[in-house]
Amino acid sequence: MEKRIKLCMVGAGRVGKNHAQALTRHVPAAEIVALVDPAVEVRNATGEEFGIEKRDDTMEQAAEEIAFDAVVITTPTFTHKDLARQAAELGKHIFLEKPMAISIEECDQIIQACEENNVLLQLGFMRHFQPEFVEAARRIEAGEIGKPMLVKSLTHGPGLPPAWARDLQMSNGMLAEVNSHDWDAVRWLMGSNYSRVYAEVANLKGEKFNIDAPDFYDTALVSIRFESGSLGTFSGVCPCEYGYDARMEIVGDKGIMQIGEMKGQSIITCTNRDQGLISPIFRTWPQRFAWGYIYELEHFVQCVQTGEQPLVTGNDGRWAVAGVLAGTKSFQEERPVYLNEILN
Amino acid sequence: MEKRIKLCMVGAGRVGKNHAQALTRHVPAAEIVALVDPAVEVRNATGEEFGIEKRDDTMEQAAEEIAFDAVVITTPTFTHKDLARQAAELGKHIFLEKPMAISIEECDQIIQACEENNVLLQLGFMRHFQPEFVEAARRIEAGEIGKPMLVKSLTHGPGLPPAWARDLQMSNGMLAEVNSHDWDAVRWLMGSNYSRVYAEVANLKGEKFNIDAPDFYDTALVSIRFESGSLGTFSGVCPCEYGYDARMEIVGDKGIMQIGEMKGQSIITCTNRDQGLISPIFRTWPQRFAWGYIYELEHFVQCVQTGEQPLVTGNDGRWAVAGVLAGTKSFQEERPVYLNEILN
């Protein structure tokens, strides 16, 4: 067996805990040796829960005190560039959560730092490892539905985002925080980069939730023309009342494919014929993508063991950020925006 | 166009109304010219609703006063033998609701009367005309799932049956009143007669509904060995709280086929992630088999116009009665019962 990989978790919040759980229960090839988070209480709670004894304010501190091979960064987006560069300079391989960063410049700096320091970089687009998406990609590649012509995607998530994630300046807002996965997945499955983007957004729940950020929106609809000439669209809704919903649908010139569904556990009940049949829905993203999280981390650990390039790269993260920026510019200027306005 | 067929409805109750509705709205080749029911109020209400002006206590009265080609008999089972024989002797073609009759002797008398008087006889097994059942039968016949080995069926119906239908002496109870369709459908789709039958029944709700008929049961489970060597089972539940449920599943030596589902209208909602997805269920048999009722009556009218033999015959009705009697004997004597105990 390959040697066990030592990891430092950077970020002890919701996503950090999800990944710590996947790693400690389902990725025996990895060992979490340190947990970094400046928020002491959060760090201690997460450390306690997963039996991580080494806990620090900063990655540098951790690196001085304990040996590790790689970092798993799950902190807010605006911290990614600095943290990823630090990790690269420390010679640590990097698993970096989405969105990659706030701007194309930041993405480029991260990519460059990883290249210069010869460390691996994997972006946290776990859909590439979620079994039904993997199988769908395989079939599309094999030509099952012909040339992809039209893709539809959606990510609707429960839970009001934290204040920083509602602030366009700090986070690029919902198009980044919720829909990064859609930006990435439509590009992946269509096998083509975006050429132009049109976005409509709406603030329909801000008042209900007393959100006074002037540029807040909770509902988004993005329209994409791909370089291949094909078309795409996706929606974002957050907070979403009815559950965690992530589905895709692709029409090719030979057929249609649907990936994912709302239904969670396979239980159907009916106790009232006026109400009808009831089935569980996916309530949360950790439920919805349970295997995706396990497999993406397993993949990362394996890449660190073997030196292979991860399947999901900095370039994938950069394209998703480019989409976010084009979409944001589009709804702000109320016009379609070309990707070459963003990337040049 | 063929000449319009004149019908006399015999029975103005629930099933009579269902058929009157199908005939008046969806079978333009037929015309209801008389309505017979000794219950004056019921007869007048139904007559009013469907614009049938000629209303009588008896079929003979109606036949004396107005010309018609055929009768549609929807009265309680224990009246079928006499009414069907009268109709045959009057030279009227007969659409007869299930169950055909109370005993094999009665079935034989009906069949004989129809043959002697040269009138057509169609039994009300509308599943033979319900589009998904028709298609399923076509595919099984075409060998899609191979030789049928195992069939499962169920009919669970809401609504406490009327007192006569809970009395084994008057009606043969639920195995007849509710499950006649299963007896018929498993025989039809398996392409084989029953060889032996084992039935378990339970009275689990009698107390709740204050039913003191000593032989009442609300839950039944029937196990069948077919002459072909294949196996089958079906269940009956009535009253059934959660809707009207009629489904079949057949395993052949090449595959499986499911026919029907609980889901009614194609609407899915979710407004509470702790509750989950909700879809309508079929609430009633008129909803569930809407097209089946239209098409079986259309078929009958067409047979009367052309003289063709109906697809669903007295022999089909007789076999279903034989199953009912074998099943009843089985649970009463707590042993498997052979069909030749019933039919000889």
Place this chain on the structure above:
Amino acid sequence: MEKRIKLCMVGAGRVGKNHAQALTRHVPAAEIVALVDPAVEVRNATGEEFGIEKRDDTMEQAAEEIAFDAVVITTPTFTHKDLARQAAELGKHIFLEKPMAISIEECDQIIQACEENNVLLQLGFMRHFQPEFVEAARRIEAGEIGKPMLVKSLTHGPGLPPAWARDLQMSNGMLAEVNSHDWDAVRWLMGSNYSRVYAEVANLKGEKFNIDAPDFYDTALVSIRFESGSLGTFSGVCPCEYGYDARMEIVGDKGIMQIGEMKGQSIITCTNRDQGLISPIFRTWPQRFAWGYIYELEHFVQCVQTGEQPLVTGNDGRWAVAGVLAGTKSFQEERPVYLNEILN
């Protein structure tokens, strides 16, 4: 019973036959007394099939020779304005297929002619009568999913459209011929008019089908901002290889609702575990909307009998045309188009 309504069918093609079938088999309150179509062979075939003996080149001829109350117009879009005005001037009530007409001016002329001649006008948006859509509308109205925020719709249809329907000048193309129902249905269920529209279209199959019309497209994606502030999108694909597909999905601030599904008959088979489960899909629009066509015609006949205003009006037809024109202008000028650019 109300008096039977006499109808003249104008148009003996595909849609004409569909409506003739619904009327003759399922709407006994109507009687088709004349069939008008300049294409003699088509007219004779359809006339023969449905037993319509009076057949003519023009509506005027028919009107001179036989009495009727109303017309059912199913001819190509570019003929609607003249035919509808003629019918109005003849005092005949009008059932008019979608799209209503080629331009807003034509729509206005039709509406005006109907008002001046005091005849009823019903547009052929049968989704308003399709049971699951009716129930969905009732529930949205009742607040089940809260305030509608985001609607998605699609109509993907098999079959290469006829040459005139691929020519933007003659027909306004697919956004009109295929997606009129989406324009109408999103406006209906969202309870709001469109404010601005952005459309992307693509010609991905033209080469395969040797279509050289310069402005042909087979794939369309429309993005809508409603006056209410809510958002919407729909797609069109035609010809569509995999079946006839029409579904909607609406997110409100309390939940989500899906209307319709791809699955046709309720049969599931599996005969190969490497292939998986197979269910029928809706192959054609007459299958998909069978009840909608029956009920919309029943409704029209009832309105003619009673003088009530039809539920689907000229104004609904006019709004759908406005959407088509805005969408077309949008993809031609590559920018969002405001409805007030079209309607003023």
Place this chain on the structure above:
Amino acid sequence: MEKRIKLCMVGAGRVGKNHAQALTRHVPAAEIVALVDPAVEVRNATGEEFGIEKRDDTMEQAAEEIAFDAVVITTPTFTHKDLARQAAELGKHIFLEKPMAISIEECDQIIQACEENNVLLQLGFMRHFQPEFVEAARRIEAGEIGKPMLVKSLTHGPGLPPAWARDLQMSNGMLAEVNSHDWDAVRWLMGSNYSRVYAEVANLKGEKFNIDAPDFYDTALVSIRFESGSLGTFSGVCPCEYGYDARMEIVGDKGIMQIGEMKGQSIITCTNRDQGLISPIFRTWPQRFAWGYIYELEHFVQCVQTGEQPLVTGNDGRWAVAGVLAGTKSFQEERPVYLNEILN
């Protein structure tokens, strides 16, 4: 963290490999330290695959050479009694695959040996740990569907069983090898023991597969009356052509519940409107019950760590064997068999 539990795998075949995979990848609290199987090639292949270096012919040998806390026994049924007693006498906790043993006497000997040697015994009924079954049990317990009245279950499995498993004397045949899970699950979810059993079996594929065992059957249908007065049925088909199928359906006096479905991965495609929609089916039991296997082993390891009694006990295994014996006697004697004929 609790100390890591050392396990000896007894059995290196199909089930052994499945459990080794679950343990090594998903149960970090366990460590497989030895692999026992008299078949040297199988043992070496499995040992190689999962990095188990200590490999032996017998459990005693392994126990002499290396320390371990518990055994996981996955050998053929007829070896269970002796192996389980040996393990108990060695003081090792026991995870024992189903069926527990060949006879009630053997079950009693195993239970007694575990009690006398104070070792834990968990039976391999992983449905108790499969998330949708766990949730279903919780809801039934909470009264969601009322008092359970009628249960239906099925297990249809691909793959011709090995010769010993087709021999009634050596294995009790399909009712034991395939349907043990049904015997267990219906008893668990109905909360009642069986009172009497009636079984029909059929040999419909023996000829096709050249099986000349005189008592071979490939299709079984079992009817159960529970002590509670409720009814149940399940079917077995093996070999099953269309996939691995395990579903349950329970009707209570307040409603219905379905557990499980045939559909595997959530992908739907359609590339031919004459064929229809296609979805993956579960192909194998390791796919179908992936989480169940992980969680049952996690539970066993936890019980060994803490000394808690496992949720699935020797008594559960014994009742399933009693059902098997009653069912076998029933089809052999062609009559319902009472459990007190088996258990006294």
